[in-house]
Amino acid sequence: MRIGCIGTGTIGSMLIEALSSKLPESPDFVACNRSRDKIAALVRRVPGVVAVATAAEVAQRAQTLFICVKSTDLEPVIEQIRPFLSPDHILLITASTFSVEHLEHRLPARVGKLIPSVAQLAGGGVILTQYGPRMGADARTTVDRLLSAIGTPIPVTDDQIRLFADLTSCGPAFIAGLLQAFARAAEHTGPIASAKAEHLLRLTWIATGRLFEQGFTPADLRRRVSVPGGVTEAGLAVLDPGAETLFRNVLTATKKHHLSRREGVSARPRDRSTGTDTPDT
Numbered sequence: 001m002r003i004g005c006i007g008t009g010t011i012g013s014m015l016i017e018a019l020s021s022k023l024p025e026s027p028d029f030v031a032c033n034r035s036r037d038k039i040a041a042l043v044r045r046v047p048g049v050v051a052v053a054t055a056a057e058v059a060q061r062a063q064t065l066f067i068c069v070k071s072t073d074l075e076p077v078i079e080q081i082r083p084f085l086s087p088d089h090i091l092l093i094t095a096s097t098f099s100v101e102h103l104e105h106r107l108p109a110r111v112g113k114l115i116p117s118v119a120q121l122a123g124g125g126v127i128l129t130q131y132g133p134r135m136g137a138d139a140r141t142t143v144d145r146l147l148s149a150i151g152t153p154i155p156v157t158d159d160q161i162r163l164f165a166d167l168t169s170c171g172p173a174f175i176a177g178l179l180q181a182f183a184r185a186a187e188h189t190g191p192i193a194s195a196k197a198e199h200l201l202r203l204t205w206i207a208t209g210r211l212f213e214q215g216f217t218p219a220d221l222r223r224r225v226s227v228p229g230g231v232t233e234a235g236l237a238v239l240d241p242g243a244e245t246l247f248r249n250v251l252t253a254t255k256k257h258h259l260s261r262r263e264g265v266s267a268r269p270r271d272r273s274t275g276t277d278t279p280d281t
């Protein structure tokens with residue numbers, strides 16, 4: 001199997017590295033990046049990646065294409081590859097703010113939107129998917145099977161995608177922020193440096209993640225740790241209402257940010273090819 005990748009920044013290189021290490025038979029990758037240093041580094045790290053100079057060349061040499069550029073760079077890429085696209089091409093685009101239907105309407109190719117997560121570096125986590133009407137059952141199954149090697153593909157609708165991405169794609173950063181805050185609070189409270197506290201939390205969470213793998217739910221964890229009248233219960237009594245308010249505020253902020261960007265660019269002409277009307281989230 002040959003897979004193309006246009007844009008080998010954070011997400012493009014992560015997808016290639018994850019797929020090449022997790023698939024039983026590593027595919028051939030043909031990839032390009034605007035600046036040469038990133039693609040050169042990727043070729044050194046991952047055997048089987050062939051670097052080419054342009055997006056057009058990627059589209060000529062592969063039919064399944066990951067397009068991992070920012071929304072603002074998507075339209076130039078589409079224009080570069082458009083003359084080489086056929087109905088056999090499948091474009092899997094990681095920018096969140098374009099219309100799958102609109103793009104399928106304007107191109108002969110089949111189009112899907114993917115929202116990956118840094119968790120795919122560990123071969124897991126969720127990959128949100130949204131496929132255009134032209135992606136038939138066979139194509140969806142093929143793509144889902146490919147993605148399943150590095151995560152769990154979950155289909156989402158237009159009205160779900162923002163919130164779901166907060167949980168699965170932004171989620172690792174939000175939880176990392178909580179761990180850092182926990183460590184700073186520990187330093188503030190007693191005889192421990194925040195770096196040491198962060199180290200203890202990391203060790204604890206590496207193993208706790210394995211408990212989730214074994215089937216533990218958050219409720220199971222709480223039952224195991226918190227006994228009636230104990231110190232954990234006292235802490236949770238503070239955490240529960242505070243954390244819910246905190247996350248409501250976080251989700252309100254991401255939604256507001258998303259909407260304000262939509263309004264901020266609504267005066268600009270909507271991009272003809274991609275239907276893009278907002279920058280990246």
Ligand SMILES: NC(=O)c1ccc[n+]([C@@H]2O[C@H](COP(=O)([O-])OP(=O)(O)OC[C@H]3O[C@@H](n4cnc5c(N)ncnc54)[C@H](OP(=O)(O)O)[C@@H]3O)[C@@H](O)[C@H]2O)c1
Pocket residue numbers: 006007008009010011012032033034035038055068069070071073076077094095096114115116117118169280281
């Ligand atoms: N980072 C995340 O956790 C995450 C998660 C889900 C979705 N996404 C989405 O995925 C997309 C990519 O994000 P990212 O974090 O990977 O961004 P990134 O690190 O900036 O990577 C984008 C890459 O695209 C390259 N590029 C731009 N125009 C190009 C062109 N015409 N031909 C070839 N390469 C080109 C850039 O090259 P240069 O080296 O010249 O800049 C850059 O390396 C964004 O839309 C983002 O919203 C990101």
